[in-house]
Amino acid sequence: MKNFWKLGLLPLVLLACTSAISCSSPSPQPVAQVPPPVDPAAIAKQIQTMDADWSHAANVGDVDKCISYYADDGLLLEPGSPAASGKEAFRKSWTGMVTGPQYVSLTFESTKVTVAQAGDMAWDVGTYQLTTKDKTAKTSTEAGKYLEVWQKQVDGSWKVAVDIYNVGQ
Numbered sequence: 001m002k003n004f005w006k007l008g009l010l011p012l013v014l015l016a017c018t019s020a021i022s023c024s025s026p027s028p029q030p031v032a033q034v035p036p037p038v039d040p041a042a043i044a045k046q047i048q049t050m051d052a053d054w055s056h057a058a059n060v061g062d063v064d065k066c067i068s069y070y071a072d073d074g075l076l077l078e079p080g081s082p083a084a085s086g087k088e089a090f091r092k093s094w095t096g097m098v099t100g101p102q103y104v105s106l107t108f109e110s111t112k113v114t115v116a117q118a119g120d121m122a123w124d125v126g127t128y129q130l131t132t133k134d135k136t137a138k139t140s141t142e143a144g145k146y147l148e149v150w151q152k153q154v155d156g157s158w159k160v161a162v163d164i165y166n167v168g169q
Helices: 002-024 040-059 063-067 087-098
Strands: 070-077 103-115 121-133 139-152 158-167
Touching: 040 063, 040 087, 040 103, 040 121, 040 158, 063 087, 070 087, 087 103, 121 158
Parallel strands: 070 158
Antiparallel strands: 103 121, 121 139, 139 158
16 A cells, blocks of 8 residues: 555656746747848948949939939938929929939949948938029039938838038039
């Protein structure tokens, strides 16, 4: 009878110990996701390529392509104008700049891209030339500089958060 009692209690004791151990052990912690390493040179090259494509779109008067580079909540800061934000404001500005009988050409070129250490922002400095003609077909060229602040979007694409330009080198 004593052995039966010991054998009957043994499974209960083992079950109690196993339950106590599993309840007291810490829950597994999720493994932290390590972001991929930032490659500033590759990001700078990507932004310079997008900037060159944007310049080409501007030069041929492709307004839709020009405004596609802006973030939805981006800002366009033009000389002598209020800050423009939103696709319709960008469309109005770019339409006035690169279409119409006065427009001849617009080109711009990135001269330096600096990438933030986290790899989620970059700023692009460059120069532009805007050529227009008056009613007598006499052309004039405005040369200036610009600063674009690019921001990496949730989907991994890059969009311009702030774009400002002014006349002069």
